[in-house]
Amino acid sequence: xxxxxxxxxxxxxxxxxxxxxxxxxxxxxxxxxxxxxxxxxxxxxxxxxxxxxxxxxxxxxxxxxxxxxxxxxxxxxxxxxxxxxxxxxxxxxxxxxxxxxxxxxxxxxxxxxxxxxxxxxxxxxxxxxxxxxxxxxxxxxxxxxxxxxxxxxxxxxxxxxxxxxxxxxxxxxxxxxxxxxxxxxxxxxxxxxxxxxxxxxxxxxxxxxxxxxxxxxxxxxxxxxxxxxxxxxxxxxxxxxxxxxxxxxxxxxxxxxxxxxxxxxxxxxxxxxxxxxxxxxxxxxxxxxxxxxxxxxxxxxxxxxxxxxxxxxxxxxxxxxxxxxxxxxxxxxxxxxxxxxxxxxxxxxxxxxxxxxxxxxxxxxxxxxxxxxxxxxxxxxxxxxxxxxxxxxxxxxxxxxxxxxxxxxxxxxxxxxxxxxxxxxxxxxxxxxxxxxxxxxx
Amino acid sequence: xxxxxxxxxxxxxxxxxxxxxxxxxxxxxxxxxxxxxxxxxxxxxxxxxxxxxxxxxxxxxxxxxxxxxxxxxxxxxxxxxxxxxxxxxxxxxxxxxxxxxxxxxxxxxxxxxxxxxxxxxxxxxxxxxxxxxxxxxxxxxxxxxxxxxxxxxxxxxxxxxxxxxxxxxxxxxxxxxxxxxxxxxxxxxxxxxxxxxxxxxxxxxxxxxxxxxxxxxxxxxxxxxxxxxxxxxxxxxxxxxxxxxxxxxxxxxxxxxxxxxxxxxxxxxxxxxxxxxxxxxxxxxxxxxxxxxxxxxxxxxxxxxxxxxxxxxxxxxxxxxxxxxxxxxxxxxxxxxxxxxxxxxxxxxxxxxxxxxxxxxxxxxxxxxxxxxxxxxxxxxxxxxxxxxxxxxxxxxxxxxxxxxxxxxxxxxxxxxxxxxxxxxxxxxxxxxxxxxxxxxx
Numbered sequence: 097x098x099x100x101x102x103x104x105x106x107x108x109x110x111x112x113x114x115x116x117x118x119x120x121x122x123x124x125x126x127x128x129x130x131x132x133x134x135x136x137x138x139x140x141x142x143x144x145x146x147x148x149x150x151x152x153x154x155x156x157x158x159x160x161x162x163x164x165x166x167x168x169x170x171x172x173x174x175x176x177x178x179x180x181x182x183x184x185x186x187x188x189x190x191x192x193x194x195x196x197x198x199x200x201x202x203x204x205x206x207x208x209x210x211x212x213x214x215x216x217x218x219x220x221x222x223x224x225x226x227x228x229x230x231x232x233x234x235x236x237x238x239x240x241x242x243x244x245x246x247x248x249x250x251x252x253x254x255x256x257x258x259x260x261x262x263x264x265x266x267x268x269x270x271x272x273x274x275x276x277x278x279x280x281x282x283x284x285x286x287x288x289x290x291x292x293x294x295x296x297x298x299x300x301x302x303x304x305x306x307x308x309x310x311x312x313x314x315x316x317x318x319x320x321x322x323x324x325x326x327x328x329x330x331x332x333x334x335x336x337x338x339x340x341x342x343x344x345x346x347x348x349x350x351x352x353x354x355x356x357x358x359x360x361x362x363x364x365x366x367x368x369x370x371x372x373x374x375x376x377x378x379x380x381x382x383x384x385x386x387x388x389x390x391x392x393x394x395x396x397x398x399x400x401x402x403x404x405x406x407x408x409x410x411x412x413x414x415x416x417x418x419x420x421x422x423x424x425x426x427x428x429x430x431x432x433x434x435x436x437x438x439x440x441x442x443x444x445x446x447x448x449x450x451x452x453x454x455x456x457x458x459x460x461x462x463x464x465x466x467x468x469x470x471x472x473x474x475x476x477x478x479x480x481x482x483x484x485x486x487x488x489x490x491x492x493x494x495x496x497x498x499x500x501x502x503x504x505x506x507x508x509x510x511x512x513x514x515x516x517x518x519x520x521x522x523x524x525x526x527x528x529x530x531x532x533x534x535x536x537x538x
Numbered sequence: 539x540x541x542x543x544x545x546x547x548x549x550x551x552x553x554x555x556x557x558x559x560x561x562x563x564x565x566x567x568x569x570x571x572x573x574x575x576x577x578x579x580x581x582x583x584x585x586x587x588x589x590x591x592x593x594x595x596x597x598x599x600x601x602x603x604x605x606x607x608x609x610x611x612x613x614x615x616x617x618x619x620x621x622x623x624x625x626x627x628x629x630x631x632x633x634x635x636x637x638x639x640x641x642x643x644x645x646x647x648x649x650x651x652x653x654x655x656x657x658x659x660x661x662x663x664x665x666x667x668x669x670x671x672x673x674x675x676x677x678x679x680x681x682x683x684x685x686x687x688x689x690x691x692x693x694x695x696x697x698x699x700x701x702x703x704x705x706x707x708x709x710x711x712x713x714x715x716x717x718x719x720x721x722x723x724x725x726x727x728x729x730x731x732x733x734x735x736x737x738x739x740x741x742x743x744x745x746x747x748x749x750x751x752x753x754x755x756x757x758x759x760x761x762x763x764x765x766x767x768x769x770x771x772x773x774x775x776x777x778x779x780x781x782x783x784x785x786x787x788x789x790x791x792x793x794x795x796x797x798x799x800x801x802x803x804x805x806x807x808x809x810x811x812x813x814x815x816x817x818x819x820x821x822x823x824x825x826x827x828x829x830x831x832x833x834x835x836x837x838x839x840x841x842x843x844x845x846x847x848x849x850x851x852x853x854x855x856x857x858x859x860x861x862x863x864x865x866x867x868x869x870x871x872x873x874x875x876x877x878x879x880x881x882x883x884x885x886x887x888x889x890x891x892x893x894x895x896x897x898x899x900x901x902x903x904x905x906x907x908x909x910x911x912x913x914x915x916x917x918x919x920x921x922x923x924x925x926x927x928x929x930x931x932x933x934x935x936x937x938x939x940x941x942x943x944x945x946x947x948x949x950x951x952x953x954x955x956x957x958x959x960x961x962x963x964x965x966x967x968x969x970x971x972x973x974x975x976x977x978x979x980x
Contacts, residue, residue, distance in 0.1 A: 189766050189870035212770065234715040245713055247722070248690060263956045269866040270898045271687055271937040273676040273726050275949050275979060276961050280689070280722035284715050301772030304814065324631050328654065330743030370812040372746065424711040428631035456712040495713040507717050514705045518967060519718045525963035537717060 098149045101173065102141065104129035114174040117159045117166035120419050120465075121472060122501055125170030127154070134179040136254065136262060136293050142175055143291060144260035152531050155287040157198065157229030160221035162420055163500030165233060165286040165536055177228050180293060183207055191299040192251065192268050197228025197292045204297065213299040216243035219496070220409070228292045234284035236496035238335040241455040243300060245496060247283040252296035255282060255289075258527040268296060281522070286498050287533040289526040303334055306366040307374040308398030311386035312359045316340050316450075319361035320431035322384035323454035326365060327427055331376040334366040336455035337405045340434050342441075343412070343449040343462070347404055350411035359387075363454065364405050369393050408451045409462065415447065416464040419475050423486035424495030427457040436485030437461045444478040446471075458495035499537045507537070540591045543615065544583065546571035556616040559601045559608035562861050562907075563914060564943055567612030569596070576621040578696065578704060578735050584617055585733060586702035594976050597729040599640065599671030602663035604862055605942030607675060607728040607978055619670050622735060625649055633741040634693065634710050639670025639734045646739065655741040658685035661938070662851070670734045676726035678938035680777040683897040685742060687938060689725040694738035697724060697731075700969040710738060723964070728940050729975040731968040745776055748808040749816040750840030753828035754801045758782050758892075761803035762873035764826035765896035768807060769869055773818040775897055776808040779847045782876050784883075784891035785854070785904070789846055792853035801829075805896065806847050811835050850893045851904065857889065858906040861917050865928035866937030869899040878927030879903045886920040888913075900937035941979045949979070 105111070106129045116124035128151070133139045146153045152172035159166055168174060177198035185194040188211035195204055201222040204215045217230045218237035229235065231253070236245040243249065252266025266272060266279040282289055313319040319338050326333055339347070339362040344355045355362065363381070367373045374391070381389050392398050412418045425433045434450045437459075441448035446466045452459035461482050465475045483493045483506045493499075493506040508516060519538055526532070547553070548571045558566035570593070575581045588595045594614035601608055610616060619640035627636040630653035637646055643664040646657045659672045660679035671677065673695070678687040685691065694708025708714060708721035724731055755761040761780050768775055781789070781804040786797045797804065805823070809815045816833070823831050834840050854860045867875045876892050879901070883890035888908045894901035903924050907917045925935045925948045935941075935948040950958060961980055968974070 187868075187870070188770060190868040191769065192868065212772070234719075236713055236715075240713070244686075244690070245715075247719070248686070257956070257960075261956050263960060264954070265957065267934060268868045268932050269900075269934055269937065270869070271678055271682070271866045271895075271900045272934045273678075273687075273936045273938050273940045274934045274945075275726075275941060275953055275957070276731075276964055277676075277689070277722055277726055278957065278960060280719055281964075284717075284719055289718075301770060301774075304772060327633065328630060328743060330654070330746060332743075368814075370814050372810075372812050424713045426629075426632040426634065426710040427712070428629070453713075458711075458713045490710045492709060492711055492714045492716045494715045495711065496715050498715045499717060503716075511717055512706070514699070514703050515707065515717070515720065518699075518705060518720060521967035522718055522723075522964065525960060525967060 099145065101129060101131065101145050103131050114156060114176055115168040117161040117164065119162050119164040119167065119500065119502055121476060122164050122167055124168045127168045127172050127174045130174045130176055132176045132179045136256065139256045139291055139293050140260045140262065143256050143258060146173060146531050147259050147529060150529060150531065152534050154533055155291050157226035158224050160225040160229065161233060161498065161500060163494065163498045164502040165498050165500035167501050169535060175291060177226060184294065188213060190268055193297045193299055194294060195227050195297055196294050197226060199227045201225055201227060201230065208299050212302055214302050215297050216240065216249050216300055217246045227295050227297065231283050231292050231295055232286050233498035234496065236458065238337065238453060241336055241453060242332065242334045247280060249298045250279060250283055250295055251298050253279050253282055253292055254294035256291040256293055258529060258532050263290065266296060286500060286537050288523060288537050289532065303368065305369040306334060306398060307369045307391060307393045308401045309365045309377055309381060309389055309391045310401040310404065311363045311381045311389045312355065313361045313385055313387060315360035316434045317431040318385035319363050320454065322363060322381055322386060324428050325380050325384045326377065327455050329376055329380045331367050331373045333455055337364045338452040338454035339405055339408060340450045342447060343408045343451055346411040346415060346449055347407045350414055351407050353404060362404060364402055405451065412449055412462045412464060419463040419465055419479065421461045421463060421479055421482060422495050422497040423482060423491060423493055424456065424458040425486055425489040425491030429489040430454060430457050430459065432489055433459055433485055437482050440478040440481035444474045446474055446478055448478060501536050541587065543571060543573060543587050545573050556598055556618055557610040559603035559606065561604050561606040561609065561942065561944055563918060564606050564609055566609045569610045569614050569616045572616045572618055574618045574621045578698065581698045581733055581735050582702045582704065585698050585700060588615060588973050589701050589971060592971060592973065594973050596975055597733050599668035600666050602667045602671065603675060603940065603942060605936065605940045606944040607940050607942035609943050611977060617733060619668060626736065630655060632710055635739045635741055636736060637669050637739055638736050639668060641669045643667055643669060643672065650741050654744055656744050657739050658682065658691050658742055659688045669737050669739060673725050673734050673737055674728050675940035676938065678900065680779065680895060683778055683895060684774065684776045689722060691740045692721060692725055692737055693740050695721050695724055695734055696736035698733040698735055700971060700974050705732065708738060728942060728979050730965060730979050731974065745810065747811040748776060748840060749811045749833060749835045750843045751807045751819055751823060751831055751833045752843040752846065753805045753823045753831045754797065755803045755827055755829060757802035758876045759873040760827035761805050762896065764805060764823055764828060766870050767822050767826045768819065769897050771818055771822045773809050773815045778897035779806045780894040780896035781847055781850060782892045784889060785850045785893055788853040788857060788891055789849045792856055793849050795846060804846060806844055847893065854891055854904045854906060861905040861907055861921065863903045863905060863921050863924060864937050864939040865924060865933060865935055866898065866900040867928055867931040867933030871931040872896060872899050872901065874931055875901055875927055879924050882920040882923035886916045888916055888920055890920060943978050
């Protein structure tokens with residue numbers, strides 16, 4: 097018989113609501129309870145209880161993850177960060193904020209904006225997803241092309257270890273070479289090593305006014321080559337997004353944009369609105385096969401051009417149920433990756449439209465799950481082919497969404513047995529009882 | 539009786555030459571041998587031998603380290619990377635180079651420059667120090683203000699584990715969220731976790747032409763406040779260096795620069811030569827207490843202004859034997875840190891001049907070791923006071939030089955027992971026999 101867990105909610109509706117993230121395919125187990133600790137002391141209490149009782153703990157932010165990193169195992173306790181929402185400190189001079197794990201990305205940005213600053217990580221879910229969730233998956237986004245993914249924007253962490261001890265890592269300095277970088281080890285560990293309770297977030301000055309360019313190409317090969325050229329050119333793009341032909345067609349149908357069938361791919365880029373840079377971008381695009389280039393320094397017009405990219409997901413959702421994938425390759429191999437996705441779509445008889453953070457070689461194939469009993473199976477077979485292609489091209493099965501429970505098999509083949517062996521050893525240092533998100537990642 | 543180690547050199551002169559780095563204070567032990575493996579297979583052979591014989595191994599790059607990270611323990615084998623010098627690959631489209639650990643920073647930059655690219659980490663030792671050495675200490679430099687320290691510029695590693703297995707971490711993609719980030723754990727681990735044999739280096743486009751500004755201030759307080767303002771302003775400085783009054787006086791004496799006693803501090807900054815940015819920099823400096831501001835877009839003139847900063851170390855070396863320290867604080871606390879160094883100098887009767895990578899809050903107090911038997915002891919007592927001040931101000935005892943053997947005591951008080959406990963656990967996963975640089979860092 098187990099000891100009572102203070103604050104545990106066991107109402108079946110509550111428990112069900114906290115049992116899964118936004119990933120597809122795998123079912124969640126039924127948690128025994130949900131707890132929402134309001135401070136570090138309460139998190140410690142939960143972990144001491146869980147260690148004593150040997151009960152698995154699943155840390156959950158907003159539940160927007162797509163890789164099954166927040167899928168409950170049966171009988172676990174879900175530790176929700178929904179009450180860890182304090183912005184403990186925001187120091188504009190040091191450009192640092194200390195925020196609790198449950199603070200929503202948008203909320204932190206709103207506070208930072210008042211000082212001319214921003215928290216750079218901008219996953220698509222930024223309006224609802226949490227800073228702690230970003231840390232968990234090392235989330236990226238559009239502008240991480242320029243500012244780096246979450247890991248580049250975290251200076252330190254406050255975490256509670258599996259046994260209930262508090263560990264503070266890193267600190268408030270931008271530079272630090274003092275012992276092993278536990279901060280970096282914890283970023284991207286998907287709740288398997290420790291419970292992140294607070295984040296020392298690096299803030300950056302808001303970017304200056306931007307010039308937005310939208311360029312059409314005859315093919316993804318041309319567009320990807322142009323993206324590679326932009327990245328070599330030194331024009332420091334703030335974002336550089338690619339939309340393939342299938343996406344363009346879906347957006348045309350959804351928004352009436354009228355690109356038409358001759359457009360094989362679109363690139364959307366933003367750079368600082370300074371003559372040298374904007375001119376360089378325009379020149380590079382035109383020299384590298386762009387058919388048409390629209391450029392604007394007007395903010396509203398720029399937003400409209402970028403909306404073509406942002407419309408991709410809703411446009412695809414109108415067609416059917418969409419499985420969002422996440423692979424990354426060296427930037428010069430992006431066209432080959434998209435071609436592999438097209439082949440997989442044909443082989444398995446489904447629609448795959450690909451959008452990509454082209455400057456980082458990070459592609460999101462959007463797979464439309466076909467109707468019928470074997471639809472999901474066919475979608476996953478196609479995804480499997482895309483994963484294999486990413487790895488064959490020197491890439492990875494996750495650029496920014498994480499491994500979770502969905503991609504464990506592919507992680508093993510990507511990193512190899514020696515790496516897995518070391519990673520299991522690290523897991524054991526932090527979580528010898530294997531109670532933190534057991535079965536995820538490794 | 540131990541088995542023979544192939545390729546071992548035991549000539550006392552050779553052994554002595556490889557026994558230590560450029561740190562002061564601690565004596566090195568006498569290694570039993572030096573080996574210079576020419577490839578990964580030979581490194582594996584050394585590690586298998588060392589594991590079987592339980593012999594400590596000290597990995598050594600160019601030996602330019604300042605924290606005693608490459609000080610031999612008696613009876614160890616020094617594994618020199620001086621024959622691991624192949625640039626295996628340099629791909630300008632992916633902006634990636636795969637280089638062996640012993641490749642000199644300057645050599646990699648020379649090859650990259652032919653493609654309009656660079657390897658950003660630029661420690662002062664860059665002309666002779668190695669890429670592997672940068673990885674070992676997470677080395678920084680002047681321009682890491684803009685491009686990040688070594689850790690931000692490494693995409694993957696090839697390492698040989700203590701037991702001789704090869705581990706490949708990361709890869710050639712800019713983004714990756716696939717399992718624990720072993721690359722980041724290994725960067726900055728100072729040869730205590732594994733032998734780095736090759737580095738997947740992220741290359742960046744060369745910066746555009748720069749505007750250089752040199753501003754004089756009445757005090758370090760004013761100069762540091764201006765540095766903080768520059769960092770908040772969004773003008774994206776490529777470098778931002780501070781020179782305190784003691785350094786200005788030494789440079790005046792050495793180079794005849796004629797700043798004079800009224801100058802309490804100097805800032806040197808570089809930004810991209812675009813009107814918006816250069817104007818912003820000039821304005822921010824003037825609004826924040828600059829007495830005189832000299833600005834130039836001419837490359838040679840810019841180099842002359844920057845030479846004022848570069849002259850600091852040779853200027854101090856003319857005065858006496860210099861101990862270079864390395865501490866970092868949140869940027870708004872820099873003036874307090876420099877004041878603490880001045881107090882320590884007065885308390886212990888020696889000269890301390892401080893130069894700082896001001897934008898990152900990373901200061902290098904240059905301590906002139908007083909003549910006499912107790913000179914070194916007094917210098918270290920003063921350094922101790924500076925370390926304590928850095929920690930009190932929310933900073934660290936190492937911004938970019940590492941902990942090595944010299945700063946272990948201070949690391950313990952900086953990170954605390956829980957962190958040390960976890961770090962010892964990690965060390966044990968990688969090096970259960972404790973043969974890799976034993977006694978360093980932890």
